[in-house]
Amino acid sequence: MDHSLKNQASIVGIGHTEYSKDSGRSELELACESIAAAVEDAGLSPVDVDGIVKYNWDNNDPIEIARNLGIPHLRFFAGVDYGGGGGPLGTLLLAAMAVATGQANTVVAFRAMNERSGRGTPRFGQASTESGAGGSYSYLSPYGLFSPAQMVALSARRHMHLYGTESRHFGEIAMACRHHANYNPDALMYGKPMTIDDHQNSRMISDPLRLLDCCLETDGGAAVVITTRERARNLKQKPVHIAAAGQGGGGWNHRVMVKDVEATETEATVIAKRLFDDAEIKHADIDVLFIYDHFTPLVLMALEEYGFCKRGEGKDFVSGGRLQWPLGDFPLNTSGGNLSEGYIHGMQNTIEAVRQLRGTARCQVDNAQHAFVSAGNAVPTSAVILRAD
Amino acid sequence: MDKKERYSATFPYPIPEYGAESYWDACNEQRLMMQRCEQCVRFRWHPSPRCGDCGCERYSWELLSGRGRINTWTVVTHPVHPAAVEKVPYIVVVIELEEQVGLTMVSNLIDCDVNCVDFNQPVEVDFVTHPIGQKIPVFRLA
Numbered sequence A: 001m002d003h004s005l006k007n008q009a010s011i012v013g014i015g016h017t018e019y020s021k022d023s024g025r026s027e028l029e030l031a032c033e034s035i036a037a038a039v040e041d042a043g044l045s046p047v048d049v050d051g052i053v054k055y056n057w058d059n060n061d062p063i064e065i066a067r068n069l070g071i072p073h074l075r076f077f078a079g080v081d082y083g084g085g086g087g088p089l090g091t092l093l094l095a096a097m098a099v100a101t102g103q104a105n106t107v108v109a110f111r112a113m114n115e116r117s118g119r120g121t122p123r124f125g126q127a128s129t130e131s132g133a134g135g136s137y138s139y140l141s142p143y144g145l146f147s148p149a150q151m152v153a154l155s156a157r158r159h160m161h162l163y164g165t166e167s168r169h170f171g172e173i174a175m176a177c178r179h180h181a182n183y184n185p186d187a188l189m190y191g192k193p194m195t196i197d198d199h200q201n202s203r204m205i206s207d208p209l210r211l212l213d214c215c216l217e218t219d220g221g222a223a224v225v226i227t228t229r230e231r232a233r234n235l236k237q238k239p240v241h242i243a244a245a246g247q248g249g250g251g252w253n254h255r256v257m258v259k260d261v262e263a264t265e266t267e268a269t270v271i272a273k274r275l276f277d278d279a280e281i282k283h284a285d286i287d288v289l290f291i292y293d294h295f296t297p298l299v300l301m302a303l304e305e306y307g308f309c310k311r312g313e314g315k316d317f318v319s320g321g322r323l324q325w326p327l328g329d330f331p332l333n334t335s336g337g338n339l340s341e342g343y344i345h346g347m348q349n350t351i352e353a354v355r356q357l358r359g360t361a362r363c364q365v366d367n368a369q370h371a372f373v374s375a376g377n378a379v380p381t382s383a384v385i386l387r388a389d
Numbered sequence B: 001m002d003k004k005e006r007y008s009a010t011f012p013y014p015i016p017e018y019g020a021e022s023y024w025d026a027c028n029e030q031r032l033m034m035q036r037c038e039q040c041v042r043f044r045w046h047p048s049p050r051c052g053d054c055g056c057e058r059y060s061w062e063l064l065s066g067r068g069r070i071n072t073w074t075v076v077t078h079p080v081h082p083a084a085v086e087k088v089p090y091i092v093v094v095i096e097l098e099e100q101v102g103l104t105m106v107s108n109l110i111d112c113d114v115n116c117v118d119f120n121q122p123v124e125v126d127f128v129t130h131p132i133g134q135k136i137p138v139f140r141l142a
Helices: A027-043 A062-069 A088-100 A135-139 A146-163 A168-183 A198-200 A265-281 A296-305 A348-359 B003-005 B023-027
Strands: A007-015 A050-053 A076-080 A108-114 A204-205 A219-230 A242-247 A286-289 A370-374 A383-389 B033-037 B059-063 B069-077 B090-097 B102-111 B120-128 B136-142
Touching: A007 A027, A007 A088, A027 A062, A027 A108, A027 A146, A027 A219, A050 A062, A050 A088, A050 A135, A050 A296, A062 B090, A076 A088, A088 A108, A088 A219, A088 A348, A088 A370, A088 A383, A108 A348, A146 A204, A146 B069, A146 B090, A168 A198, A168 A296, A219 A348, A242 A265, A242 A348, A265 A296, A265 A383, A286 A348, A348 A370, A348 A383, B023 B059, B023 B136, B069 B102
Parallel strands: A050 A076, A050 A108, A286 A370, B102 B136
Antiparallel strands: A007 A219, A007 A242, A108 A219, A204 B069, A242 A383, A370 A383, B033 B059, B069 B090, B069 B120, B090 B102, B120 B136
């Protein structure tokens, strides 16, 4: 008997707000707008929704969303840890579990935040100005180690030392995302092409991490609607199936976000085997990649750890235009990603993966059948393989 | 105020966690002490109630030599904290301590030109005093 989640749930609706530096409205309104758009896209009404899954870092209260949207009965509500960047596919996994077990019929997963304007959610790239630091921060903040960028810089440098990775390889990832953003009028970086020189000349943030290695801080909301594969058949949109989903975490890192580059096991390796086994495909069968792009070095490491190439070969994998639509064989984050579209903690990448598998993306990959979508690594994380109908 | 004191003048001070008081008390005596598991005899950083390798809750506090090597580092150039404005560029390091392979801790490398840091360089512990009086372990090139 097969107890896996594979192929049991499908994404049937997608929706998002505009991405901006200052939304001018509350995080609750952003959540409601993006969820309402996703429900409408599915051809459903809020009364059909009976589950809400949130990122644990999201300030929104599911019951307030239900009250504002007119969702009469909530049968399932949950949050996913490390969401944050580790959360985006964990929300899909929870929603899929809820519909697969019959605890709910139609579940919304969303992320909404005023992260750039700071009106509700603090800017993650800035440090708290509390005079004392407790918990695990008591071992980091006294040293001036505050931001994810600074922490990632530590592991990026180690990777460069071990494998000969160079800053320009990180630049290839940034350029691929920017290339795709320039086809996407919704992207914050639309109309702003980037060259490798732009990347190499961008301001150093925490050596070796440059400004253009870092994702955008963004205000906005993004949501998807999940139901059973069976129910999905009769809805408005061509369904996109969750072929496999997984979470992975463990105690290998120096600290959360301070990755031990030499660790044999990582969040990604824990997920990878199960994901490809459940989906019953190989890496070469993936048509389009959505690797969580909080920082370019972690994209390169994720490609290695999920098995798209061997450890240390990420620098070759990302070179030669492989990540760029339409000629590359592994187009990456085809709406621009966290780096160049907008940073809604990866939920926009899931939405774009759905567009690809519906066949409605701007940078549409011919006959896209499988998308690989990962959440942020260097923290406990999540990933899915999505399949076209 | 001498250079050392100015160095960590306004970054947050550590609020000791339950069980970590011995770590910070030892720092105030200019000693780097860490927990060592009584079952698998492995050291760990930072302090925690149980051993991350074997799960054992019994441990002793042991004095370390304070010597280690640079595993990796970053030179912070963009200040994200008000106190960092006058401190950039500063060096955050991951140190691998000599007592055990893989025993790493996060710290600062002080009194070192940002262009003179390299992998595997030997370092030794020193202590700087936060204005609230707590001493904090940092490293300098040996």
